[in-house]
Amino acid sequence: MEDTIKITVIDREDQEHILEAPTDMNMNLMEVCKSYDLPVKGTCGGMALCSTCHCYVESDHELAEMSEDEEDMLDQAFFVDDEKSRLGCQIHISEGLDGLVVKLAPEAE
Protein backbone atom coordinates (compact mmCIF):
# COMPACT_ATOMS: atom_id res chain seq x y z
CA MET A 1 0.00 0.00 0.00
CA GLU A 2 1.10 3.55 -0.59
CA ASP A 3 1.26 5.88 2.34
CA THR A 4 2.19 3.14 4.74
CA ILE A 5 5.51 2.30 6.30
CA LYS A 6 6.71 -0.81 8.04
CA ILE A 7 7.74 -0.72 11.64
CA THR A 8 9.10 -3.66 13.60
CA VAL A 9 8.04 -3.82 17.22
CA ILE A 10 9.71 -6.31 19.54
CA ASP A 11 7.43 -7.12 22.43
CA ARG A 12 8.37 -7.98 26.00
CA GLU A 13 8.62 -11.68 25.12
CA ASP A 14 11.10 -10.87 22.35
CA GLN A 15 8.55 -11.59 19.65
CA GLU A 16 8.84 -9.45 16.54
CA HIS A 17 5.75 -7.88 15.05
CA ILE A 18 5.85 -6.14 11.71
CA LEU A 19 3.29 -3.37 11.65
CA GLU A 20 2.07 -1.38 8.70
CA ALA A 21 1.53 2.17 9.76
CA PRO A 22 -0.26 4.85 7.73
CA THR A 23 1.68 8.07 7.23
CA ASP A 24 -1.38 10.11 6.33
CA MET A 25 -3.50 9.67 9.44
CA ASN A 26 -1.52 11.72 11.92
CA MET A 27 -0.89 8.69 14.10
CA ASN A 28 1.83 8.09 16.62
CA LEU A 29 3.61 4.87 17.43
CA MET A 30 1.63 4.24 20.62
CA GLU A 31 -1.63 4.38 18.64
CA VAL A 32 -0.29 2.08 15.95
CA CYS A 33 0.79 -0.48 18.57
CA LYS A 34 -2.62 -0.32 20.18
CA SER A 35 -4.35 -0.79 16.85
CA TYR A 36 -2.39 -4.07 16.52
CA ASP A 37 -3.36 -5.08 20.06
CA LEU A 38 0.20 -4.99 21.27
CA PRO A 39 0.53 -4.60 25.04
CA VAL A 40 1.00 -0.84 25.05
CA LYS A 41 -1.41 0.85 27.41
CA GLY A 42 -1.11 4.48 26.40
CA THR A 43 -2.90 5.41 29.61
CA CYS A 44 -2.61 9.17 29.20
CA GLY A 45 -3.85 9.10 25.62
CA GLY A 46 -0.60 10.37 24.17
CA MET A 47 0.00 13.41 26.35
CA ALA A 48 3.54 12.39 27.45
CA LEU A 49 2.19 11.97 30.97
CA CYS A 50 2.29 8.26 31.78
CA SER A 51 5.28 6.52 30.12
CA THR A 52 3.27 3.33 29.48
CA CYS A 53 4.31 3.76 25.83
CA HIS A 54 8.03 3.78 26.70
CA CYS A 55 10.10 1.97 24.10
CA TYR A 56 13.69 1.65 22.95
CA VAL A 57 14.61 2.69 19.45
CA GLU A 58 16.84 -0.09 18.11
CA SER A 59 17.41 1.10 14.55
CA ASP A 60 19.47 4.16 13.71
CA HIS A 61 16.66 6.36 12.44
CA GLU A 62 16.93 10.04 13.17
CA LEU A 63 13.89 10.89 15.23
CA ALA A 64 12.57 14.34 15.96
CA GLU A 65 14.09 15.85 19.06
CA MET A 66 12.37 15.23 22.34
CA SER A 67 10.05 17.87 23.67
CA GLU A 68 10.54 19.08 27.21
CA ASP A 69 7.45 17.14 28.25
CA GLU A 70 8.89 13.92 26.87
CA GLU A 71 12.23 14.51 28.58
CA ASP A 72 10.51 15.25 31.88
CA MET A 73 8.40 12.11 31.68
CA LEU A 74 11.37 9.91 30.80
CA ASP A 75 13.24 11.42 33.76
CA GLN A 76 10.62 9.83 35.97
CA ALA A 77 10.25 6.55 34.11
CA PHE A 78 11.89 3.25 35.03
CA PHE A 79 14.32 1.22 32.90
CA VAL A 80 15.39 4.28 30.95
CA ASP A 81 18.18 3.90 28.43
CA ASP A 82 19.70 7.31 27.75
CA GLU A 83 20.51 6.42 24.17
CA LYS A 84 17.38 4.59 23.11
CA SER A 85 14.41 5.46 25.29
CA ARG A 86 11.52 7.38 23.75
CA LEU A 87 7.83 7.69 24.38
CA GLY A 88 5.94 5.94 21.61
CA CYS A 89 3.18 8.52 21.68
CA GLN A 90 5.69 11.23 20.82
CA ILE A 91 6.92 9.40 17.71
CA HIS A 92 4.84 10.60 14.83
CA ILE A 93 4.49 8.23 11.95
CA SER A 94 6.12 9.70 8.88
CA GLU A 95 7.78 8.34 5.76
CA GLY A 96 11.25 8.76 7.17
CA LEU A 97 10.49 6.11 9.78
CA ASP A 98 10.09 3.27 7.31
CA GLY A 99 11.99 0.29 8.69
CA LEU A 100 12.06 1.61 12.25
CA VAL A 101 12.73 -1.03 14.89
CA VAL A 102 11.60 -0.46 18.46
CA LYS A 103 11.44 -2.67 21.53
CA LEU A 104 8.82 -2.22 24.20
CA ALA A 105 10.24 -1.25 27.59
CA PRO A 106 9.29 -3.43 30.57
CA GLU A 107 6.12 -2.46 32.32
CA ALA A 108 6.77 -0.40 35.39
CA GLU A 109 3.45 -1.03 37.14
Ligand code: FES
Ligand atom coordinates in the same frame (compact mmCIF):
# COMPACT_ATOMS: atom_id res chain seq x y z
S1 FES B 1 0.78 7.36 26.12
FE1 FES B 1 1.21 8.27 28.01
S2 FES B 1 3.24 8.93 27.75
FE2 FES B 1 2.76 8.06 25.87
